[in-house]
Amino acid sequence: MAQITSDRIVQSKLSLKEVQNNVYLSTFLLGRLLQHKDKQLIVDCLTGCQWTGKELYEVCLSLADAFINEFDLNIGDTVCFWCPNSDVHSIAFLATIVSGATYVAIDLNYSLNDIRRVIKLSSxxxxxxxxxxxxxxxxxxxxxxxxxxxxxxxxxxxxxxxxQINCNFLMQFMRYKYKPEADSLTKPVPIPVPVAATDICCMHFVKQTRDGVPNQLIPIIRTNANLIQSASQLHDSQILALTDDDCIVGQHFADYLGVVLFCHTLVSGTKIAFTNSYFTRQKALGFVGKYRITCASIDLSELLYMLRNDVDIHNYSKSSIDFSSLTDILHTGSPLPHSDCIVEEVFKKLCPKYFRSIYGTPETGVISCKWRVMATECVYVCPTSYFSVGYPVPGVQIKVIHPQTEKPRMANKIGEICVKSAQTIDKTRNLSVVTRNAFTIDGFYKTGDAGYYDSDGQLYVECRVNELIYEGQDVVNPQNIERLFKQHYAVKEAVVIGVDNTCGGQESDGQICCAFVELANKHTVVTGQTLKEFVATKGRELKGDVIFIDEIPLTYRSQVNRMALRVIYNNLHTYSLIEML
Structure with a gap:
């Protein structure tokens, strides 16, 4: 499935399907709408409205005509969407692209100040x-x-x-009659508006820590060529291979893969269902049986909800939901955690035929895909490879580099995952990303994810690069040590960070590992030395301290706040020095 070159670059053995470079996204998608003109391509679960390819084609051109001729939308202008997925949203998305404008979806969890910032940054x-x-x-x-x-x-x-002035009801312009031959009162603008493959068509915003300031909104700009390549890539038989009989539900368009998945359904002729993100999870899951959804694209939080909240299938649970049509579960977003055997739970409880994971980022597009098939034997056994994010998809090159030296790493050596493909963002269009030295000298994008590849070319994502610890000549994954701590009966949670190595009161080169431990019972009597000896019996020496803490601090996304732990350590270290003086 994958080959490793002499330069330690991992790539698929499968050839990439050819995509015309001079085609822009609107022409590409409109052509597919006509190709599937008699097929139902969209269903809105809330309203029950269904749209064929021909209906989508006509209403899209009508709305684009209104945008251009009634409201002066020009090439390069930006349209922000602050609303959940729906049939109208998807039509307006197509009309925006057809108008030559740039589409921006706002995350529904953003605050009003975040939305104000998105509007300003995107103009x-x-x-x-x-x-x-x-x-x-x-x-x-x-x-x-x-x-x-x-x-x-x-x-x-x-x-x-x-x-109010300049406030309009969008749906009334979806009935606006499209006039292919513009009269003297309208602009002689051809629809779809011709643009270049390198022109911007979509923009996503992600929150990152920049210059020590968390939650900074960073725009990720994608061109026509990027999206066409991503949408076509999913059609590969090794990734999705959806058919005309499938019906898929995906993420909100604020997620880059949500847009890619929608474009892909138009390319493949697969029906897509919009469940409205403002609905409760329970109601949204109820649409699976009603509309016979066969494939669900969900992130880790949604997957855990389905597994851990008594949402079972075939009337076996307290809240019975018919999932019998759901044969394919597509996991996206954060890689599966190694600590929980989620794969086992998925096959045991939800009983899909396939459970697949897609790994990618807004900057790189789809990087790799992992297929898991329900077997007749040992269905619930999770081998180590199940934690892999799969093989590289065709057209993607991957290499793992040492985060400090940027030298390529060999198999099974952890480092920073770097990617190069036609889906990757254009450096000239994404100056805010390039300013943080996000590309290697040979043009690979640094994902910021730490991981490794095995001898077969399968990729594994372990943690973020800024979590790695450089202990002497070794690059240490803190999660491996954290798992050892959690095997002790007294430990509820453990987090390992890298701290400066001090010898005799003076700093020396490199770091050492320091562990913060939250006990399962605060009345339990256990010493740091006991825990260090326990970890040592598992084959790992902890050179730093074990610090007990009442509760591990979390970020607003319920992830471990390692920055806060470093502040706590530095404060403790400062107080110790003062006491010594």
Missing amino acids: AKFLICLSDNSRQALTLLKESTTLKHLFIIDGNTDDCVYE
Whole structure:
């Protein structure tokens, strides 16, 4: 499935399907709509509306015509979407791309200040939102120097909102009659608007720590060529291989893979179902049986909800939901944790035929894919390779480098995962990303993920690069040591960080591992030395201290806050020095 070159680059043995370089996304997708003109391609689970390829084609051109001729949307303008996935949202997305504008989806969990920042950074001209957010959106419209028009995507709002200048009801323009031959009162603009393959068509925002400041919004800009390549890539038989009979539900478009998956369904002729992200999880899961959804693309949090909250299938649970049609579960987002045998739970409880994992980032697109098939024997046994994120997809090159020297690492040696492919963002379009030295000299993008590949070319993601510890000549994955601590009966949670190596009160080169431990019972009597000896019996020597803490600090995403632990360690270390003086 994969080959490792003499330069220690891992790549697929399968050839990449050819994609025309001079085609832009709108023409590419409109052609597929006509190709599947009689097939139902979209179903909105909330309203029950279903759309064929021909209907989507016609309403998309009509809305694009209105955007251009009624509201002066030009090539390069930006349209922000602050609303959940729906059939209208997807049509407006297509109309935006067909108009030559740039599409931006706003994460529904963003605060109003975050949304204000997205609008400013993207220089948005249109804002499309729900009626529930119309009053806040009007405030944004008045504050912004770039916003010119506000569109309400549903019709349930106060009459006073429609009386506002530059506020419109989007669906009324979906009935706008498209005129292929523009008259003298309209712009002679061809639709779809011709653009270059290297022009921007989509922008996603991610939160990153930049210059020590957490939760900074960083724009990830994707071109027509990037999205066409990603959408076509998923059609490979080794990744999705969806058919005309499938019906898939995916993530919100604020997730880069949500957009890619939607474009892919149009390419493959597969029906996609929109469940509306504002619905409760329980109601959304109920749509699986109603609309006979065969494939669900879900992130780790949604997967854990289905496994751990008594959401079972075939009427065996307290909250019976018919999942009998669901034969394929597609896991995206964060890699599966090594500590829990989730694969075993998925096959045992949800009984899919396939359980697949797609690994990728907004900057790189799809990197690798892992297939897991329900076997007739040993169904619930999880071999080590199940924690892999799979082999590289065709057209993707991967190498693992030493984070400090950037030298390529051999198999089974942990380092930073770097990627090069046609899906990867353009350096010239993403200056905010390039400024942090995100590319190697030979053009590989540094993902920031730490991992390794095995002798077969399968890729494993362990942690983030900034979590790695450089102990002497070794690159240490702290999670391996944390797992050993958690095997002790007294330990509830353990986190290992790298601290400066001090010898005789003076700093020396490198780091040592220091462990923070939260006990399962605060009344338990156990010493740090006892835990260090326990870990040593497992084959790992801990050179640093064991520090007991009442509760491990977490970020707003419920992840371990290692930065806070470093502050705690530094404070303890400072107090110790003061006492010595």
